[in-house]
Amino acid sequence: MNKLALTVSRGIGRITEAALGPRQTAVIRIGFSATWLLFLLREYPHRQELYGPDGPWSFDLGRRLTQENGAFTALMWFRGQFWFETVYALAVLASLLLLLGWRTRTMSVLFMLGVFSLQNRSVFVGDGGDNVLHLMSLYLVFTRCGRVWSLDARRAERGRAARARGERVPPDRVGPVLWGVLGAVLAGVTVAGRMQGEWLVPALLWAAWAAQALWWLVARRARSAEPRILLDVIANVLHNTALLVIMTEACLIYATAGWYKIQGSRWQDGTAVYYPLHLDYFSPWPGLADLLSSSGTIMVVVTYGTVIVQVAFPFTLFNRRVKNVLLVAMMTEHAVIAVVLGLPFFSLAMIAADAVFLPTSFLHRLGDRAARARGRLLSRGGHREPEEPLSSGDSEPAHVGFPA
Template identity: 25%
Template sequence: MNQPNASRRLLPALPEPRQVPALLIGWLTRSKHATFSLSFLRIIYGGIILAFLATNVADRHYLWGVASQWVEPEAKRRGWIGLFQIAFPKDDAALFDLSYAILAILALLFLIGWQTRFVTPLLLVFWVGLATNSTVLTNGGDTIMRITLLFLVVADLSQHWSVDAWLRRRGARQVRPLWRGVIAETVKNTASNAAVVLCAYQIMLVYVNSAIYKLSGVEWRDGTAFYYSLVLDVFRPFPALSDLAWQWDVGVFVATFLSVWVQLLFPLLVLWRPTRIAALIVILGMHLGIGLFLGLWPFSLAMIALDLLFVRDSSWRRMLAWGLSAVKALVGAVRPLFTDRRPAPKPAATTSGVGAAAGVAATAAVAQPDSGR
């Protein structure tokens, strides 16, 4: 008798077909979703751009500026509008440096979450403008960032861990008329949730196309592709670690198999919570491996940030609460090791000199009755 109830609890409850449109509209308009994930994505994207600019600041003119004529005429066939060429010209080093500095400042403001609704579109323009000056300096991460930043222009990226959130908590907001507030909130919710949907669709598109392309190669079908990825000289930041990894035959086969089939079935796996958790664990592990073994950290971090859009706010709150409790427990366990366990010094039994005389005089004054009354 309990088996149907158990299966009913295990499987998700599917709505009736006539309820689906109302549920979708309600999901889009009633509240913002993935607010923690969007805030985490903002921090990761800002950090990636800042790190990218900082590590290439010495070679910026050779890579994108006045000394980058080596990439022409390929870059001229990019088909971008002239606005991007004005932002990062190849014939004016001073203006190029100014735009480079502005891009770094925008990335910093984006990372800390200050006025993200205005900073995000400006960051998109300058980030795309820099990328269009060279068509060969790509690793996949900058491409996916440019695509998704276009969607994130209308997203609420500063709900958590941001200067905007801090300012909202400190300042008192004016109460708007009810109808105006409801309309504005509905539009903001719809725009932010639409950005989440578009980013999720982009992730699924990348994974499914990547899996289909992989299946066209015999190495991915027979389970040896992971080995060939580890022995490529251009993608070996830690050769000793790569050589250690490919020695485990079972690990090579399992990693190759999972990277193909989890990507191919990802749109279906995210529909049910247990399979979604398993798929995210495998995908996150895959991207960590790409960053560690292949050195493609901008791509890996960008994909990890986008993958976490499938994590609900309630799950974020539980993870943060668990992390906070774990930190408190660790601090409580470690604190006795650093506290001073020596007993406090006892007060001296006797005193001498002026201190003794003052003590005796004070005692006598207290003990002597007041005879002047």
């Protein structure tokens, strides 16, 4: 009984004392923001047809749809080309800043709003990866995804170094300004009655805005360390819970896909992969598709292998070596799908979701190599910076003010 109590106590301590998987969370942040950013840039010439007010799915149809399903989209706040271009540009900007890790807590919320606003405007646009991105953009809001490999971590490292030298660190001014501007916009939209959709997104926006203010007040005004410790505990619990949800979501995607495939006759006889290779929509390289489908053995192996990997993966999480092997197999499979079937953004979204299971030792080595490569490039350019400023460990950004 004492051993059980000790185990439970250690588990609770581990969940509350630290944000687990900081590098995995950073990879997820980079992966999903890069996927959405690249999609928006590639579809920029076609944005009117996809999400524009004068596209095939008109503004009035979009309003009727969102009123019926209760989905949130900022594109329904105002009619007109200017507002559409503004939302699209802000979605691109939020994706870029989240990718770089600048004010990651704020940018994760704006990133989610960009994803929701565009995807919910025209629900018939997508290839499957949009569903994954939709869910993960919501989960990212609850994670502390800027603790490593971000501009926030770099700023925190510089602040710690300055304090270690006895220098004064100037207070954060960007955070309060950003908080004030976004709060004014949020209040104006709410008072004007433009905040359509179900209660979840508006409540989340107000909660995030209030949490930023509370964090700032505690950091600046609290006379003891207990309030900050309490906020850290709450943030760690939310982060670790969201990380668990992301891992569970990835497992559910593969498990359900695999079990549904087992029930299909084409997957049972080993010919399922053959047919999409000969659809014009999924054949950007007809010669390559013909070469792969010319061998019946390859088709059977790929078909059965896909089902086996997807069904087995959730059960391999208890064995690290087997899990890593299947993880490489799944990422390779998605890379092949991106090239052969012409679904790059679906594959990027799935690879980003798979990245949550990457080994910490591998990510450590990857970060060290990236830091060394960056150091060599800077030294060749005659510019020197502190060692590894973008991967400064697992600590919270230390500037006094609004959290990143």
